[in-house]
Amino acid sequence: MPCRNITMKARSDREFIRSTYRSNRFVLAELTAPHSHVADGTERRRPPVNLAFVLDRSGSMAGEKLRLAKLAVEQSIARLGSEDRFSVVVYDDAIDIVFPSTPATTEARRAALQRLNEVTARNMTNLGEGWLRGCAQVAEYLSADGVNRCLLLTDGLANKGMTDRDELAGHAAALRSRGVSTSTFGVGADFDEVLLTAMATAGGGNFYYISETAQIADLITSEVGEALDVVARDVTLEIDSPDGVNVESLSPFPFTTRGGRTVVSLGAMVAEQVVEVVLRLNFPFGELGRETGAVLSLSAGDDTEVVAGANVSLTWAYADPKTNDLQPRDVDVDRAVARIFAARARQEATGLNRVGNFDAAQAMLLSVSKRIRSYAGHDAEMRAVVAELERDAAEVAAPMAARSLKEMHFRGYSSAKCRMVDGKAMRRKPDSA
Amino acid sequence: MPTEYSLQELSRLADVTPRTIRYYIVGGLLPAPTQSGPLARYSEMHLDRLRLIKKLQAAHLPLAEIRSRLSGMADAEISTIAEEEAFPPPSTNSAADYIRDVLGGTSTHPSAALPEQPMVANVALPRMESPGKPAKPPPGPEPDRAQWERISLDPDVELHVRRPLTRQLNKRVDRLIAIARQLLEEE
Numbered sequence: 001m002p003c004r005n006i007t008m009k010a011r012s013d014r015e016f017i018r019s020t021y022r023s024n025r026f027v028l029a030e031l032t033a034p035h036s037h038v039a040d041g042t043e044r045r046r047p048p049v050n051l052a053f054v055l056d057r058s059g060s061m062a063g064e065k066l067r068l069a070k071l072a073v074e075q076s077i078a079r080l081g082s083e084d085r086f087s088v089v090v091y092d093d094a095i096d097i098v099f100p101s102t103p104a105t106t107e108a109r110r111a112a113l114q115r116l117n118e119v120t121a122r123n124m125t126n127l128g129e130g131w132l133r134g135c136a137q138v139a140e141y142l143s144a145d146g147v148n149r150c151l152l153l154t155d156g157l158a159n160k161g162m163t164d165r166d167e168l169a170g171h172a173a174a175l176r177s178r179g180v181s182t183s184t185f186g187v188g189a190d191f192d193e194v195l196l197t198a199m200a201t202a203g204g205g206n207f208y209y210i211s212e213t214a215q216i217a218d219l220i221t222s223e224v225g226e227a228l229d230v231v232a233r234d235v236t237l238e239i240d241s242p243d244g245v246n247v248e249s250l251s252p253f254p255f256t257t258r259g260g261r262t263v264v265s266l267g268a269m270v271a272e273q274v275v276e277v278v279l280r281l282n283f284p285f286g287e288l289g290r291e292t293g294a295v296l297s298l299s300a301g302d303d304t305e306v307v308a309g310a311n312v313s314l315t316w317a318y319a320d321p322k323t324n325d326l327q328p329r330d331v332d333v334d335r336a337v338a339r340i341f342a343a344r345a346r347q348e349a350t351g352l353n354r355v356g357n358f359d360a361a362q363a364m365l366l367s368v369s370k371r372i373r374s375y376a377g378h379d380a381e382m383r384a385v386v387a388e389l390e391r392d393a394a395e396v397a398a399p400m401a402a403r404s405l406k407e408m409h410f411r412g413y414s415s416a417k418c419r420m421v422d423g424k425a426m427r428r429k430p431d432s433a
Numbered sequence: 434m435p436t437e438y439s440l441q442e443l444s445r446l447a448d449v450t451p452r453t454i455r456y457y458i459v460g461g462l463l464p465a466p467t468q469s470g471p472l473a474r475y476s477e478m479h480l481d482r483l484r485l486i487k488k489l490q491a492a493h494l495p496l497a498e499i500r501s502r503l504s505g506m507a508d509a510e511i512s513t514i515a516e517e518e519a520f521p522p523p524s525t526n527s528a529a530d531y532i533r534d535v536l537g538g539t540s541t542h543p544s545a546a547l548p549e550q551p552m553v554a555n556v557a558l559p560r561m562e563s564p565g566k567p568a569k570p571p572p573g574p575e576p577d578r579a580q581w582e583r584i585s586l587d588p589d590v591e592l593h594v595r596r597p598l599t600r601q602l603n604k605r606v607d608r609l610i611a612i613a614r615q616l617l618e619e620e
Binding site: 095096132140 | 448450452453456490496497498527528529531532533535536582583584585594
């Protein structure tokens with residue numbers, strides 16, 4: 001029988017903690033979203049979507065890129081129904097609201113395509129304002145129970161108007177907390193992947209690297225397809241822990257900690273999506289033999305049904321050094337931890353390579369690969385992570401082509417975010433249902 | 434006779450899992466039931482406490498803080514607060530207001546525009562959390578302004594154009610921009 005709820009499994013890499021030092025223990029929480037069909041065979045009512053397509057029309061987009069971007073919008077809006085809304089904004093140094101937010105009726109879709117066909121490529125890129133104008137279209141008709149998202153496509157740098165990365169990511173976070181999320185698509189070799197990743201992460205959406213122009217339509221329609229397939233919005237993982245225990249998410253999801261409560265914002269989950277969250281808990285020293293614990297629970301906006309029962313309690317016991325040293329480790333948690341540290345190191349190393357700090361970039365990857373090797377043992381999966389890091393370390397030690405840099409950065413991003421190599425959501429395999 | 438609930442009933446009514454209820458009992462947030470095991474019975478007071486715990490959690494209070502607050506409160510007091518309206522829901526037009534403030538230039542400095550922590554997305558915060566929220570722009574022809582486009586001709590000169598324009602006028606505006614830029618670039 002298909003499950004109606006998000007299921008969560010969580011476990012720690014080790015069960016004992018040291019009584020005389022602070023200890024770090026890692027927790028892997030694996031979430032699986034339910035099927036979009038419920039048990040009696042009827043389809044779950046999907047939340048309406050409210051989308052803005054924001055397209056870069058600066059000079060460099062001329063020709064095939066702009067043609068395919070328009071095609072992506074055409075294919076995407078063809079999937080919407082009249083309960084959904086969409087808008088189209090194009091920008092260069094000026095902002096054009098090609099089609100203001102409208103219910104996605106047949107007439108509206110037809111009219112939008114006609115107007116879109118008149119768009120041609122022009123000047124510089126005022127990415128910031130173009131994106132905000134798109135968000136404004138979504139915000140104007142914010143759907144309380146729907147998916148409100150702005151999709152931003154660019155092939156260039158923000159070089160007009162608001163250009164500061166932190167400022168734009170800050171606005172993305174602020175809009176996310178007000179209900180409007182942002183996904184970003186970078187095409188080719190000249191966009192700023194650090195900016196687009198930061199905006200998508202803070203904005204509660206996804207980032208896609210489009211290395212080949214031909215993928216534009218596939219990835220944009222896939223992101224729209226995910227919006228149409230959302231089964232839970234605003235999913236948050238909450239960790240209650242005793243005083244003195246520090247909890248942080250190593251996975252790239254925004255989190256806050258207040259007192260003994262850490263809240264990790266996972267954003268929307270689509271049908272059968274699998275998300276792994278790796279947490280690091282830092283325990284204070286304590287009395288030998290005493291038990292301590294944490295409770296992990298899920299919430300999903302106002303929808304309590306979809307997360308019912310998804311609670312896990314974990315316990316650890318303070319033990320002597322020998323027990324600690326000899327205790328078994330959970331290899332699945334170790335693998336997830338290795339993947340996440342490798343992914344984070346890869347993103348940092350590409351950043352260092354970009355600014356010409358080649359030695360530091362190489363040292364960063366080598367030190368992480370050494371650390372993983374120390375606990376990998378004979379595990380083939382972790383050894384593969386080590387080997388890949390070593391290959392990448394050789395590559396970042398010299399100037400890299402822009403596309404290779406973007407590809408490596410994107411590989412790190414997708415892996416850390418538990419998404420496929422092309423950036424699409426990871427779904428449960430049919431045989432594991 | 435006062436109402437009594439089984440663990441399952443309490444769990445359903447309070448919308449928390451049985452596991453969480455047991456955790457709260459062990460953690461001292463809830464008193465233990467009258468009997469243990471399947472015969473355990475919970476009272477209205479348990480339900481009120483659970484509802485209040487959920488409200489306080491929604492305000493991001495740590496469990497330790499919730500425990501100390503509950504310990505200082507009488508059952509009647511807990512019951513009253515648990516029945517009160519929850520914290521106000523976030524305003525639905527706040528994203529629109531936010532963007533208007535940013536684009537209107539009333540809060541261009543990022544630190545001024547972003548007083549809140551970025552991640553407390555979907556949980557209503559108590560009122561006191563947002564003292565620094567930028568003021569709303571004065572009422573005026575706002576809907577109109579969304580159609581205006583600002584075109585920068587020079588760091589100190591801007592052209593404002595209200596869209597949409599006719600195709601003919603659009604061409605003239607494009608020429609105007611080209612001429613203006615050329616003119617401004619002359620020494």
